[in-house]
Amino acid sequence: NAGVTQTPKFQVLKTGQSMTLQCAQDMNHEYMSWYRQDPGMGLRLIHYSVGAGITDQGEVPNGYNVSRSTTEDFPLRLLSAAPSQTSVYFCASSYADDLRGGLSTPYEQYFGPGTRLTVT
Amino acid sequence: GQSLEQPSEVTAVEGAIVQINCTYQTSGFYGLSWYQQHDGGAPTFLSYNALDGLEETGRFSSFLSRSDSYGYLLLQELQMKDSASYFCAVGPYNTDKLIFGTGTRLQVFP
Numbered sequence: 001n002a003g004v005t006q007t008p009k010f011q012v013l014k015t016g017q018s019m020t021l022q023c024a025q026d027m028n029h030e031y032m033s034w035y036r037q038d039p040g041m042g043l044r045l046i047h048y049s050v051g052a053g054i055t056d057q058g059e060v061p062n063g064y065n066v067s068r069s070t071t072e073d074f075p076l077r078l079l080s081a082a083p084s085q086t087s088v089y090f091c092a093s094s095y096a097d098d099l100r101g102g103l104s105t106p107y108e109q110y111f112g113p114g115t116r117l118t119v120t
Numbered sequence: 121g122q123s124l125e126q127p128s129e130v131t132a133v134e135g136a137i138v139q140i141n142c143t144y145q146t147s148g149f150y151g152l153s154w155y156q157q158h159d160g161g162a163p164t165f166l167s168y169n170a171l172d173g174l175e176e177t178g179r180f181s182s183f184l185s186r187s188d189s190y191g192y193l194l195l196q197e198l199q200m201k202d203s204a205s206y207f208c209a210v211g212p213y214n215t216d217k218l219i220f221g222t223g224t225r226l227q228v229f230p
Contacts, residue, residue, distance in 0.1 A: 111162040
């Protein structure tokens with residue numbers, strides 16, 4: 001069981017370049033999410049997905065796209081990199097079994113090791 | 121609005137007890153989670169309070185009071201390996217998002 005894996009571990013981009021951060025999990029979790037973490041700050045939610053084919057925006061979605069074609073994979077695309085997107089990116093997954101009125105808040109999430117992205 | 125406040129830093133010595141507070145200004149939420157993150161590492165889940173009151177897991181306990189808009193993480197018998205950042209997180213009503221606080225850096229000294 002590999003858990004949540006992320007690639008690459010490190011990446012340097014030039015302003016305007018695009019790229020995809022990969023995230024995969026082998027725990028059959030319905031819920032997956034992407035966070036960014038800036039120095040001295042908490043985790044801010046970028047996008048999330050409650051199941052294959054379903055995605056939604058988090059707190060800071062601008063400049064990022066996601067898709068969820070399978071349960072296992074949840075890639076994050078940077079459309080046109082900007083220096084403000086320099087950050088550490090974490091992918092996380094969890095079961096969506098904490099249902100209240102159809103919602104499934106992921107209180108217990110499993111995080112990947114992170115991708116350190118620098119945009120120059 | 122949704123806002124979680126934590127002290128930025130807490131220091132303590134080995135063997136001591138430390139409490140990390142989490143105060144929230146939000147319209148309502150279902151529960152409160154705590155995560156630990158060592159420098160350079162990924163966050164790891166510590167505890168979850170679905171109801172008001174105290175939850176105990178070994179040396180760590182977590183408390184929630186919705187009426188006081190307040191929760192805390194209590195770490196007992198501190199060890200050097202407990203030096204890390206600790207984040208509280210809530211799931212606001214009518215969303216399926218988990219929103220994190222800005223984190224508290226705990227430094228444990230010998």
